[in-house]
Amino acid sequence: MIKNYILTGHGDLVSLSPFCVKTDIYLRMRELPYKNVYGDPRRAPKGKLPTIDDEGDQLADSQLIIEHLERKYPEPLDAGLDAKTLARHHLLRRTLEEGLYFCAVYARWVDPTAWPAFRALILPTLPKGIGRFILPLIRRKIGKDLWAQGTGRHSASEIYAMACADIDAMASALGDAPYFGGQEPRTIDAATFAFIANALLVDLPSKLADRIREHENLVGYCDRVHERFYSRG
Numbered sequence: 183m184i185k186n187y188i189l190t191g192h193g194d195l196v197s198l199s200p201f202c203v204k205t206d207i208y209l210r211m212r213e214l215p216y217k218n219v220y221g222d223p224r225r226a227p228k229g230k231l232p233t234i235d236d237e238g239d240q241l242a243d244s245q246l247i248i249e250h251l252e253r254k255y256p257e258p259l260d261a262g263l264d265a266k267t268l269a270r271h272h273l274l275r276r277t278l279e280e281g282l283y284f285c286a287v288y289a290r291w292v293d294p295t296a297w298p299a300f301r302a303l304i305l306p307t308l309p310k311g312i313g314r315f316i317l318p319l320i321r322r323k324i325g326k327d328l329w330a331q332g333t334g335r336h337s338a339s340e341i342y343a344m345a346c347a348d349i350d351a352m353a354s355a356l357g358d359a360p361y362f363g364g365q366e367p368r369t370i371d372a373a374t375f376a377f378i379a380n381a382l383l384v385d386l387p388s389k390l391a392d393r394i395r396e397h398e399n400l401v402g403y404c405d406r407v408h409e410r411f412y413s414r415g
């Protein structure tokens with residue numbers, strides 16, 4: 183049984199981390215036997231979640247995990263895809279994980295207009311008694327990390343414009359196909375669902391969710407994937 187170590191979730195969303203939703207939805211798509219374990223990133227081998235334990239194989243990083251599972255188990259999701267299609271999927275995924283992700287972190291943790299609602303959501307998930315004290319420290323560290331990464335140096339309107347451009351590009355890439363991978367889900371759909379669901383399936387005021395809702399195809403996609411892979415619990 184694979185153990186998928188992830189960060190805490192909320193409501194219909196298995197994890198508030200898109201990278202953790204990504205490994206969860208991938209495991210569901212593959213119908214591999216697994217269980218989620220809510221973990222602490224400080225104890226993870228690379229200091230971040232998700233990680234997995236696959237019968238003694240420890241892997242950290244959602245993409246390295248998926249590549250391992252694609253190699254190890256029969257009928258990988260990306261079987262038969264040509265190099266050009268794989269390259270397009272790679273570029274889209276990197277846009278989400280290396281661009282949109284940092285805007286999404288800003289939108290939850292740093293934007294002063296959005297922070298009170300996210301604070302109210304995240305506080306009950308932290309250890310009782312000390313949550314109130316450690317939350318400002320976590321927020322300060324995330325602000326510093328965003329500054330070091332670069333996104334934190336932009337104004338709010340610049341960050342949201344960049345996020346909206348990524349979301350619009352995602353909507354164009356999907357077009358009227360049922361999945362980003364075409365007629366059936368491929369590994370790219372683990373990443374795209376993870377990011378869309380992390381905006382739409384959390385009851386928080388969010389400029390990213392507002393922009394996604396302007397694209398009927400992205401909303402329909404989120405519903406379709408959620409219904410197909412999460413309706414059995």
Ligand SMILES: N[C@@H](CCC(=O)N[C@@H](CS)C(=O)NCC(=O)O)C(=O)O
Pocket residue numbers: 189198199200201223224229230231232242243244245
């Ligand atoms: N490239 C990594 C990114 C994972 C990541 O950034 N995880 C975040 C949650 S979204 C984390 O564990 N952060 C904890 C920390 O930085 O202390 C992946 O694909 O798994």
